[in-house]
Amino acid sequence: MELLEVKNLSKHYKAFDLKDINFTLPKGYIMGYVGPNGSGKTTTLNMITDICKCTQGEIRIGGITCAEDAIAYKESIGYIGDEFYFPDNFRVKNIRRVLQNFYPAFSADKFNQFLRRWNLPEKKPIKDFSRGMKVMLMFASVLSRDTRLLVLDEATNGLDPVVRTEILELLQEYVMDGERSVIFSTHILSDLEQIADYIYFIHQGRTVLYDAKDELIESYLLVKGDRSEVSGELEKALIGAIDNAYGFEALLPSDKAGLLGSQMHYEKPNIDQIVVHYIKDRR
Amino acid sequence: MKIIISNQSELPIYAQIREQLKEQILNGQIPEGTTLPSIRQLAKEVGVSVITTTRAYSDLETEGFIASMQGKGSVVLSIDNSLLKEQSLMRIEEGLTTAIETARTMGMSEEELLEVFKNLLER
Amino acid sequence: MRAIHFMMIDYIKVKQQVYFMPLFLVIALLMWGQGYSILVPFSYMMFVAIIFSTAPFGACKKGDAGFLVLLPSTVMHRVMGRFLYGLSFVGIAVICCGIFAVIHQTMGKDTEAWAVPASLFLLAFGMLIITVEFLIMYLIGENMAPQLLGIVRVAPAMGSFFAMMYLMDDAEALGDIAMMQNRNDGLLQMGCIAVAAALVIWIVSAVICVKVTAKRDYV
Numbered sequence: 001m002e003l004l005e006v007k008n009l010s011k012h013y014k015a016f017d018l019k020d021i022n023f024t025l026p027k028g029y030i031m032g033y034v035g036p037n038g039s040g041k042t043t044t045l046n047m048i049t050d051i052c053k054c055t056q057g058e059i060r061i062g063g064i065t066c067a068e069d070a071i072a073y074k075e076s077i078g079y080i081g082d083e084f085y086f087p088d089n090f091r092v093k094n095i096r097r098v099l100q101n102f103y104p105a106f107s108a109d110k111f112n113q114f115l116r117r118w119n120l121p122e123k124k125p126i127k128d129f130s131r132g133m134k135v136m137l138m139f140a141s142v143l144s145r146d147t148r149l150l151v152l153d154e155a156t157n158g159l160d161p162v163v164r165t166e167i168l169e170l171l172q173e174y175v176m177d178g179e180r181s182v183i184f185s186t187h188i189l190s191d192l193e194q195i196a197d198y199i200y201f202i203h204q205g206r207t208v209l210y211d212a213k214d215e216l217i218e219s220y221l222l223v224k225g226d227r228s229e230v231s232g233e234l235e236k237a238l239i240g241a242i243d244n245a246y247g248f249e250a251l252l253p254s255d256k257a258g259l260l261g262s263q264m265h266y267e268k269p270n271i272d273q274i275v276v277h278y279i280k281d282r283r
Numbered sequence: 284m285k286i287i288i289s290n291q292s293e294l295p296i297y298a299q300i301r302e303q304l305k306e307q308i309l310n311g312q313i314p315e316g317t318t319l320p321s322i323r324q325l326a327k328e329v330g331v332s333v334i335t336t337t338r339a340y341s342d343l344e345t346e347g348f349i350a351s352m353q354g355k356g357s358v359v360l361s362i363d364n365s366l367l368k369e370q371s372l373m374r375i376e377e378g379l380t381t382a383i384e385t386a387r388t389m390g391m392s393e394e395e396l397l398e399v400f401k402n403l404l405e406r
Numbered sequence: 407m408r409a410i411h412f413m414m415i416d417y418i419k420v421k422q423q424v425y426f427m428p429l430f431l432v433i434a435l436l437m438w439g440q441g442y443s444i445l446v447p448f449s450y451m452m453f454v455a456i457i458f459s460t461a462p463f464g465a466c467k468k469g470d471a472g473f474l475v476l477l478p479s480t481v482m483h484r485v486m487g488r489f490l491y492g493l494s495f496v497g498i499a500v501i502c503c504g505i506f507a508v509i510h511q512t513m514g515k516d517t518e519a520w521a522v523p524a525s526l527f528l529l530a531f532g533m534l535i536i537t538v539e540f541l542i543m544y545l546i547g548e549n550m551a552p553q554l555l556g557i558v559r560v561a562p563a564m565g566s567f568f569a570m571m572y573l574m575d576d577a578e579a580l581g582d583i584a585m586m587q588n589r590n591d592g593l594l595q596m597g598c599i600a601v602a603a604a605l606v607i608w609i610v611s612a613v614i615c616v617k618v619t620a621k622r623d624y625v
Contacts, residue, residue: 028323029333051471052623074478085472087419087465094418101411102477172327194296195326197334212334214297268295 003027003181004048004149009057011043018043018205021057025198028178030171032196032213033185034275040205041185042082045153048183049079061149075103078142082154084134088127092120095141105146114140132163139170150174152184156192168195193271201275208278213271221252222273225264234259240277251277284313284320286329296331300339308348308359309367319349319357408479412487413494415474420461430454431502444510448503448525449570452532455499456563459492459536463543464555471624481620485544489612492536500529526597528570533604535562537611544615548622 002024009021018040025031035041046052048059050066050073058065066073086095092115099106115122118136120129129137135155142150150171156164171182172195186192199216201209209216223238226247230238234252237259241250251274252259252266260266269277286303288296307313319340320328326336340357343349351357386396417424434447434454474484503525542558550558 046623049472049476051475053621070480071478074476077476079472079476081469081472083469083472085469085474087415087467087470087473089422090418098411098415098418098477101414102408102479168330169327172330175333176323176327178323194331197332213332214295214335214338218295268293 001027003062004183005058005060006044006048007058007060009044009047009059010055011040011047011052012055016040016043016205018202021200021202021207023198023200023210025181025183027181028175029197030175030182030184030195031198031200032189032192032271033183033200033202034189034271035185035187035202035208036275036279037187039202041187041202042153043205044202045151045183045185049077049151050074075105075146076148077151078145078147078149079151080135080138080142080153080155082157084126084129085138086126090126092122092126092137095126095137099141099145103145107144111140111144114144131158132160135159135163135167139167143170143174148180150180150182150184152182154186155184156186157188161191164191168192171195189271189275196271199271201271201278203279203282208282209274216271216274217268219254220269220274221254221257221266222249222269223252223260223264223266224249225261229261229263231259231261234261240280240282242277242280249277251281286325288329288331297335297338297342300325300329300331300336301342304339304343305346305348309362313359315359315361317359318355319359321356408477408483409486409490412474412477412479412484413490416462416488416491419465420458423458423461427454427458427498434502434506438506438510444506444521445524445528446571447506449528449567451499451502452496452528453563453567455495456532456535456539456566457560459495460539460543460559462488462491463547464552464559468624475624482616485616485619486612489540489608489615492540493533493608496529496533496536499532520593523593523597526594526601530597530600530604531566533601533608535566537604537608538562540615541611544619 004023004025006021006023009018011018016038021040021044023031033041033044043052047054048061050070061073061076064073096108096111099111100108114120114136118133118140120133120137120140126134126137138155152171156167159167168191171184174180175182184192184196189196193213196213199209199211199213200207211219220239224247227243230248234256237252237256239251239253241248251269257266284304284307286300288299292299294302304313304319313319319325322336322340323333326333329336340349340351344351344357347360347363349357349359383396430451434450437450438444438447539559539562543555547555547558
């Protein structure tokens, strides 16, 4: 039961190309869309939300494309941007009004509950909200209606750990019924990593890795040791070795573990480490 | 039911969950017939991905500790004593085999080894 | 309906500017009180309508797209909303002028015989200016610097207003218009046709803008 299907997605800009993005996200799961700054994460998400048109390819949510039924397509998306997207001089009541006008499933009661729960003041001009309040206001506007896919673009950047933790819980609550899914982009995973079921990793507009997170973590070892111990064959198998004065650190496919010397230390990597070494490898 | 996830552990997260549940089932803290929280519930409570908890449960299922029933969720099965015994026996055999192998490489006689074994038993 | 909702959003976006509307109305009233021809406040109201109708273009931010573009809608709804917003100010100007005219009449002041067709031409002219400005905004306004945008917005309105004033002040020009009226009684029909034509051009332009922006990002 795929909720989101992305096929051969490409976007051509003068200075940047995003090419052949392919993935599916089943109902009830969370995908982390990761990569360094400028790798094409926002471009991809903007095409999913139809803020940008793709040069090539196809995106389906619940089986339909935006061209087939723009209204239904957009109703099913809840989007939280890296920028605060409400017009500057809007007030909370304006937002509520507009949401009511456009979304039949919008519940003003729910919206007000979220406002109270997160202490969002009704009267204060929204442009004076703190970063955390702005993000929570976007969440309130999205969660108070009936969506099926949550798209978060760097939404947790610049938030304190308390709010981040709250958002993690929100996301897990969101996919709880097994019908709705989340795709989030980020360049710093840390806490978000734990709840992601799938990881899609892009760099310079190209796919690097795409797999279930657990599989990904198990397919690699983070190896540390002394350079002098690295034989020719191991050298070839290492991914993105980073040297320092006292040794090196690199990624190694788990099936090559047999090549490791006895003095070498290895451990399971986290996604950030996989990303760092892969990018090092591509330079 | 208690689950503590450690990021420092060498075990992957799904294995940590599996082992901790297994231990609690074996020592009776989670009694037979208990309905475990759903995969998604557990994922949310522990703060891990759904795929991770799915894998932990399916491992427990293949090992015969739990059974998932349509509409009822995952239920803890009675601990099969023979299964438990068999597992223990395997562990004993493993340990003794290692001991015997070490003894052979050292050139110890059978009598000497038995002597060590007896002494250990009396201790 | 969605187009009308987008029109409302435009109103909220520029509400600080809309609050000044009554002020402009007062200025128009003062002009009228000065004993000028009724066409002076009329053309002033049209000038105000032209300036207000393009205000949302100046209030657009790329960042808003995450909210506005994602509202369940098509490009047509969004562009039509903006065009309706523009037309609504023409409507407001027409209503204000209508009220002026009624007061003017009940007070028993003279009305030039050619005032009605001239007002119609004025209306058609105003709509045309707004349409052309909208075309400019939608076709090339996307990456325009805010300063330039301001000039593009205000200059045609100012220009046409002062041209109108000049025409009005110029006795000879007035005489010409009066003569034309004497010679040709079809002026009223021509005025009506001009307004109808302006409306048609308005609709065609809206369609063009929908077509052009449909392929664009962030609209």
